[in-house]
Amino acid sequence: MxxxxxxxxxxxxxxxxxxxxxxxxxxxxxxxxxxxxxxxxxxxxxxxxxxxxxxxxxxxxxxxxxxxxxxxxxxxxxxxxxxxxxxxxxxxxxxxxxxxxxxxxxxxxxxxxARRLPGATEPLAGAHVLRTLADALALREELKPGVRLLVVGGGLLGAEAAATAVGLGAEVSWLVSSATPLAGVLGTETAALLTGLHREHGVRIRRGVAEEVTRQRDRATGVRLADGSELAADVVLMAIGSxxxxxxxxxxxxxxxxxxxxxxxxxxxxxxxxxxxxxxxxxxxxxxxxxxxxxxxxxxxxxxxxxxxxxGQEGDRRPYEPVPYLWTDQYDLRVQAYGRPGGADRFEVVDGSLAERRFAAACVRDGVVRGAVGIGAARALRAVRAQVAAGSPWPPAA
Structure with missing residues (x-):
């Protein structure tokens, strides 16, 4: 050794x-x-x-x-x-x-x-990514009341930035490629709840695929979509993955x-x-x-x-076998998730309800609990997490 x-x-x-x-x-x-x-x-x-x-x-x-x-x-x-x-x-x-x-x-x-769109692969005024401290400070400087922010990308980063910008008084449009953004991460039901929450707070959700950032002289003016149309903005946040x-x-x-x-x-x-x-x-x-x-x-x-x-090779090595965990804060809600809630064929609420925006749910695929997701129901959610870790069947044994 x-x-x-x-x-x-x-x-x-x-x-x-x-x-x-x-x-x-x-x-x-x-x-x-x-x-x-x-x-x-x-x-x-x-x-x-x-x-x-x-x-x-x-x-x-x-x-x-x-x-x-x-x-x-x-x-x-x-x-x-x-x-x-x-x-x-x-x-x-x-x-x-x-x-x-x-x-x-x-x-x-x-x-x-962070990935960038064509037209803004190099630094461009008004076009931002959000990966580093410097990125966040530069974007924060532009988020004044009334500024038109276009968030491109339907993932957690884009959703969180949109919610934050609304709180700063920005006029926010959120460009996503699917009818229910975040469904692949949090499951369709939870994603639909959050989509509705964004609309309640005034976020304009647009569906389309961005092809490039448009510009006038040395500043971004919005994005051009795959169908040829354009969305105008004062500030563009590219939250399109990494x-x-x-x-x-x-x-x-x-x-x-x-x-x-x-x-x-x-x-x-x-x-x-x-x-x-x-x-x-x-x-x-x-x-x-x-x-x-x-x-x-x-x-x-x-x-x-x-x-x-x-x-070392001969020592007490251990495999990496996690139960993935994530959380996201949007407006006044904290969503927590374990495992892989996306792609479930059954969504089983075990505590609370979606209507009251307080729940814990098991996300089941092929008869096995693959994920857990919830809002404001930590104790019940931890119990479902144990089922995720064990690969428990659904419905659970009596």
Whole structure:
């Protein structure tokens, strides 16, 4: 077994920080380098589209750890510099500033980057993405009362940003490609509830496919749709998904398959591990590789990767077998979900009701509880979560 004297963690988000903490908690006392492309110390991303964008929080509240806690980790902290290449033979990470970081083992936690529409693939005034702290602050600066905001993309990020912008007095249009946005994530019934909630708050929901951002001189003016029509706006938010930050690994020999292709133990090859949004691992039960862009997944997978790195091939390795969890805050509601609520063929409310917007429900597919979703019914929802974890049949045994 290789003696670990130096470990490099590439990516200073939630996954990278939690990997470093897990290594220290487990007793690793060698050199530990944490590399981050952004200049900020590790911070939390979920509040970007809610508390920070809405102005309730300032950037300092996003910090995952204060200076003292970071100092106790005894990190070689490299912030504001991108990793450019991984030399597996030399076990070295090459940085954009010319620096080199050696690691007997490397944890890849570089996350994802936001997709952009044609016409705004390069920075353009009035055209925004929402991935980083800088992105959120730039968008917040433009969300004044009466401004016309066009949110492109029917996922959770777009929904949260639309709800936040309404609260700031913006006139919001939300461009989606399906009749019930969020159905694939939260299930049709919960998604329909949220769609109605957006309409109640004045969001104009438009259906169509955006092809490009339109512009006049050096500022965005809206988007052009696939049918040739145009939607005008003062500000455009492109919330159209993301891509794993793996381009820098192209010549490394690390297997890439819509992310870093790793095994059930989060290993992507000798001495290389992956965690977080960019990690694609075989899903328990199906064996299909899957990435999960969720905050809880980042921390849980990072802990597993760190554990297995220290355990080695002959040690007490454990497979990564999560019950995925997500939450979303929209207006005055918090929706929580476990497993995979989307695609269910039965939606069984076990507590409360959709009408009162307080419920817990089991999402059943092929006779098995595959997901759980709820609002304001945490105790009942945890009981359904246990059924998701166990792969329980529905209806449950008497």
């Amino acid at each position: 290789t003696v670990l004297r130096e470990v490099a963690v590439v990516g200073a988000g939630a996954a990278g920080l939690h990997a470093a903490e897990a290594l220290r908690r487990a007793g690793y006392d060698g050199r530990l380098t944490l590399i981050g492309a952004e200049p900020e110390a590790p911070y939390d991303r979920p509040p970007l589209s809610k508390h920070l964008l809405g102005g309730a929080w300032q950037p300092d509240r996003l910090a995952l750890r204060g200076p003292e806690a970071l100092g106790e980790l005894d990190l070689d902290l490299r912030l504001g510099v991108r990793a450019e290449r991984l030399d597996r033979r030399e076990r070295t990470v090459h940085l954009a500033d010319g620096g080199r970081v050696r690691g007997d083992a490397v944890i890849l936690a570089t996350g994802v980057r 891509e794993p930050e793996t381009g820098w690994l192209a010549d490394s020999g690390v297997p890439l398959e819509d992310g870093v292709a790793c095994d059930a133990y989060c290993a992507a090859g000798p001495g290389v591990w992956a965690a977080g949004d960019a990690a694609a691992w075989p899903e328990p039960g199906t064996g299909r590789r899957r990435r999960v862009e969720q905050r809880t997944n980042a921390t849980e997978q990072a802990a597993t990767a760190a554990h297995n790195l220290l355990a």
